[in-house]
Amino acid sequence: MSRTDRVEGTSIHRPPSIDRMANWPALAPLIDKVGRAPVVDALRAWAEARRGHADVGDAAACARWCEEKLASLAHPSQRRVFNLTGTVLHTNLGRALLAEEAIEAAVAAMRTPTTLEYDLADGGRGERDDHIAPWLCRLTGAEAATAVNNNAGAVLLALAALAAGREVIVSRGELIEIGGAFRIPDIMARAGCRLVEVGTTNRTHLKDYAAAIGPDTAAIMKVHPSNYAVQGFTSSVPAAELVPLAHEKGLPVIEDLGSGTLVDLETWGLPHEPTAREAVAAGIDVVTFSGDKLLGGPQAGLLVGKRSCIERIAKNPLKRALRLDKVRLAGLEATLRLYAAPERLVMRLPTIRTLARPAAEIHAQAERLLPAFAQVLGAAWQAGIRPVRGQIGSGALPVDLLPSFALTAKGRGLNGLAAALRALPIPVIGRIEDDTLLLDLRTLDDEAAFVAQLDRLAP
Numbered sequence: 001m002s003r004t005d006r007v008e009g010t011s012i013h014r015p016p017s018i019d020r021m022a023n024w025p026a027l028a029p030l031i032d033k034v035g036r037a038p039v040v041d042a043l044r045a046w047a048e049a050r051r052g053h054a055d056v057g058d059a060a061a062c063a064r065w066c067e068e069k070l071a072s073l074a075h076p077s078q079r080r081v082f083n084l085t086g087t088v089l090h091t092n093l094g095r096a097l098l099a100e101e102a103i104e105a106a107v108a109a110m111r112t113p114t115t116l117e118y119d120l121a122d123g124g125r126g127e128r129d130d131h132i133a134p135w136l137c138r139l140t141g142a143e144a145a146t147a148v149n150n151n152a153g154a155v156l157l158a159l160a161a162l163a164a165g166r167e168v169i170v171s172r173g174e175l176i177e178i179g180g181a182f183r184i185p186d187i188m189a190r191a192g193c194r195l196v197e198v199g200t201t202n203r204t205h206l207k208d209y210a211a212a213i214g215p216d217t218a219a220i221m222k223v224h225p226s227n228y229a230v231q232g233f234t235s236s237v238p239a240a241e242l243v244p245l246a247h248e249k250g251l252p253v254i255e256d257l258g259s260g261t262l263v264d265l266e267t268w269g270l271p272h273e274p275t276a277r278e279a280v281a282a283g284i285d286v287v288t289f290s291g292d293k294l295l296g297g298p299q300a301g302l303l304v305g306k307r308s309c310i311e312r313i314a315k316n317p318l319k320r321a322l323r324l325d326k327v328r329l330a331g332l333e334a335t336l337r338l339y340a341a342p343e344r345l346v347m348r349l350p351t352i353r354t355l356a357r358p359a360a361e362i363h364a365q366a367e368r369l370l371p372a373f374a375q376v377l378g379a380a381w382q383a384g385i386r387p388v389r390g391q392i393g394s395g396a397l398p399v400d401l402l403p404s405f406a407l408t409a410k411g412r413g414l415n416g417l418a419a420a421l422r423a424l425p426i427p428v429i430g431r432i433e434d435d436t437l438l439l440d441l442r443t444l445d446d447e448a449a450f451v452a453q454l455d456r457l458a459p
């Protein structure tokens, strides 16, 4: 209890000393959870805020107040969410979900020392790339491979290693910007290369490239347009034509595939997306692509291609700055290993499993969920099911194309409903389209967890 002192004739409640408060048993669990220093700071704030109030010495009230104040410290900032946006590989929601095999491999690598750069045969130094390069070569047909932090890093490194201080020719139709400030001209400048633009936005011809080649040319670069499509009167030069021209002049061709994939998506009824193997077979010298887009692994930038180019890339000092750690290498290796049995990917790799999910199965799920969803929304909302089109996301195939089904809610105060969904214990992220809230169910795998928290939505 607080001491009551007489000061200038009035009675005020003075807080106990911070030290004494910090030893209150009521505060012990919080100190255990977040550490002593933040709690001491919170106690100072409490003493300041409650000075003169009767409860300033109330340990239980103080503990509750401090707990609330420090709530953000007690809970992780990065939280699990339900991605029901309709975009499977959602960059803001963390892109690919890893396969169980990859998760286990990553966790195991976290716990113990590993042979990251150690050769058990002779007890000498090993190469970290050796854990994934053989897999990448096998899966793409390339002579050599290496990996870095992400695909933006892979592009930067390839340009810096092969063309710093010199010119790189790129079609104007491929001078793209990807979300999150990845712009080809900027990356080119950072890599120390001079960009030489050829052709026009919609059409670039082989003769445009040929005319631009000069004594200072170091490479020709192709970029997958990823998040946009040029339609109508268009023309670009396929690798099969560009490569002979470049090689005749002794120049390497670098291709940024963006999402890139190791398997033909048509196997699962999806539109064709360029594979790394096709690029390698067309003679591209360095192919770069992401680890956490269609490949379905951890964040990484993969570089595959000709041995001479990959060796120069691996020796560049930037490689050291952009290299992968043992955890992601373990996850990546385990993911690549799954590709040895492509026919089983649909069961074992969440990205492929989600993309290949039949619309009929999603529809059945929507029908299962609708009654509970409609009930918690109550009479003020019109709940229903609607056929929708989702996206792969992360720059693959920009046009809406994944036939799916969404739970829908129509009514007044859509933004409020969206906010209430985001405030659930596992926040639910949907999208709003023509005055309707849509929850695309293609990406809902943990149906039980979704249903278990629905009750909390009730007004």
Ligand SMILES: *Cc1c(COP(=O)(O)O)cnc(C)c1O
Pocket: 150, 151, 152, 153, 178, 182, 223, 224, 225, 226, 227, 256, 257, 258, 259, 289, 290, 291, 300, 301, 394, 395, 396
């Ligand atoms: C996504 C993408 C990148 C960036 O890849 P990150 O792995 O996110 O760094 C670069 N180029 C293209 C064409 C892309 O689609």
